[in-house]
Amino acid sequence: MKRRSAAVTGLGIITAIGSNIPSSWEILIKGTCGIEPVNLFDVSHYRSQKAAEVNGFDPLLFFSARDLQRMSRCDQMGLKAASEAVRDSRTGLGKCGSRAHGDLRRRRCGGILSAERYRKEMLQKGWRRAWRRLAHSLF
Numbered sequence: 662m663k664r665r666s667a668a669v670t671g672l673g674i675i676t677a678i679g680s681n682i683p684s685s686w687e688i689l690i691k692g693t694c695g696i697e698p699v700n701l702f703d704v705s706h707y708r709s710q711k712a713a714e715v716n717g718f719d720p721l722l723f724f725s726a727r728d729l730q731r732m733s734r735c736d737q738m739g740l741k742a743a744s745e746a747v748r749d750s751r752t753g754l755g756k757c758g759s760r761a762h763g764d765l766r767r768r769r770c771g772g773i774l775s776a777e778r779y780r781k782e783m784l785q786k787g788w789r790r791a792w793r794r795l796a797h798s799l800f
Contacts, residue, residue, distance in 0.1 A: 671747060671752075672746055673744065673745030673747075674745070675738045677713035677714055678694075678695040680715070698710055699711065699712050702777050720732075
């Protein structure tokens with residue numbers, strides 16, 4: 662079966678300065694910086710203690726608790742931004758059914774919080790246990 666590609670001509674964004682296009686643009690024009698001390702995980706062993714961290718993102722506003730069990734924070738924000746881009750494109754893609762959305766949900770990448778969790782588990786419990794959890798969450 663030949664893979665088809667699609668281009669969504671809309672915008673979706675979640676950043677340290679805003680969680681949608683209008684709010685991000687307004688804050689960007691004001692010149693506000695989104696770089697602050699990291700508080701999502703322990704950064705004491707890193708050289709840099711600051712980053713452009715997304716604060717105030719509540720995934721329960723967009724996803725069910727069941728869906729969240731298999732999604733990293735990175736996946737949640739990516740899907741939220743993608744759905745905003747689809748809405749912004751006004752293509753009617755949001756009405757096409759669950760198959761297209763299922764394809765989008767399968768392409769997950771994890772993110773730094775997942776990597777930190779697996780690194781910590783690997784150090785505490787060994788790489789075999791951490792690898793099983795990692796493989797289960799990705800596939």
